Amino acid sequence: MPGGRHLSSPNGASLAHTIRDAVQRALAGGGAEIAEAVLAVPADELGTFLHADFANGDGRTLLTTALGASPGAASGIIVLSADDALDAADEGKAVILVRNETVPDDVLGMQCSKGILTTRGGLTSHAAVVARGWGIPAVVGAGEIVIDDAGLHIGDLLVPPGTEISIDGRTGEVFLGGADTSVVEAPAELQALLDWADRIRAGATVPVAVRANADNAADAAHSRRMGAEGIGLCRTEHMFLADDRLPLVRRFILTDDPTEERAALADLEAAQEADFEGILREMDPMPVTVRLLDPPLHEFLPSLERLVVAEALGELDDDGRHELAAVRRLHEVNPMIGTRGVRLGVVKPGVYQMQMRALLRAMAAVTKQGCTPDVEVMIPLVVDPREMALARTWVADACATVGYTGAIKVGAMLETPRAALVAGELAEVSDFFSFGTNDLTQLMFAFSRDDVGSRLIPEYLRADLLDADPFDSLDQVGVGRIIRQACSSARDARANIKIGVCGEQAGHPESAKFLVACGVDYVSCSPYRVPIARLAVAQALLENGSVEPAALDVIASDSAVRAQ
Structure with missing residues (x-):
């Protein structure tokens, strides 16, 4: 649980009462009462017990309201760079990192911040996804704020760096000044309720698991504490962002010497092997889906804009000019649909082979x-069965190199309309699928997820042109239809293929219910959304008749015995 005093609140107290009452009635009844208890609690309100909130509503001056991207309340002084965040945190100060947008280079500064505020971005922007994974409150798309060296300009008001502000990652509000926060203490009966939900999911006619998106051993351990039954998405690129890894990645990207490139890859391989070991130990014996490198290589280098400005100011040395040349060489007009994912493996096969050797070792x-270990290797951005067949040869080559003779599952991440439409053909060369609903939504709507969240989507919602933000709640009419069709086509081609969903929408209760109806085998979401998904999926299975009364009676009988 996040830090803060444990207090009650009107909403939290009401929810706690609902849970206690439902569980106590169920313990005095049978299977039907167990089902009633699970259905009685709004799944999306469980976040009340997981995230801090402001202890009172008085004395705060509202600066602006934007998109609440990661729930929770936080206060801290304004810092404008990741380096400043690290320096202030080292001095024991609570900080709010304020950026136009965050990039992988900012991750260490984000990690030590109490909250994150960006002027651009939406619910699936880099800042939003990273913050949710770590349980850090975040507000994004605060377009009324203009940032320069003097601080934050909001209309005629200047708020300089070092000023204390507070953010509410649920409502999107940003306040001047600090504020006390508290966490509503969960009732003891919540554990019984979630245990019942888990048994309902496991005992359904078609069981549905809940996994977590986790990228290191600490995240994996936290996911397990939250009740995750495996890792549905391990983003290996996040392992490259640590202090001791990023220089190795840059060395690999920047060198023109094949010998130096191999040496950099060898150092990265050793580092990734240690990372994988930690994750596999934490999750043993649960399944772990490892996604090979997804983003384009330029994301591991300083931004083009930053380097061009430094060049204009005459601040670049020889190494800086070399970096600028590499960034220009790798620059793409639209990198989201450029050389990334499996395409990166085609043009730089050494990267994927290195990752596979590290994983196998x-x-x-x-x-x-x-x-x-139960490992699944996921190939990102696949759009054609031939890509998948080629990727399987990379895996086979790595197995031969390290002498691995066991079976290993290799699957595709479906995140483009084409991949979904050829799911039947892809199923013939894949052991499993996982839908990446963030990118799939982006491509289906032709929405740039980093641009429309704060500008277009609020206007569309006000004009009743959208029922909900499709990056928060899965669009069932369009995106949902293609997911349902892909599931059907895949199972026609390969009846036992495992199908999961690992986008952020998988943790949304209504989205989870729709995905259960599509027949997915698991959903995977940020660790802090796992309890919500555990309950929401169980509710969906009860509502669609996938749980036999006899199975509920067994749960009730076991609960009665334990209660004695």
């Missing part, structure tokens, strides 16, 4: 320690 190492 990590599997061997934890096996010697008594673990039984």
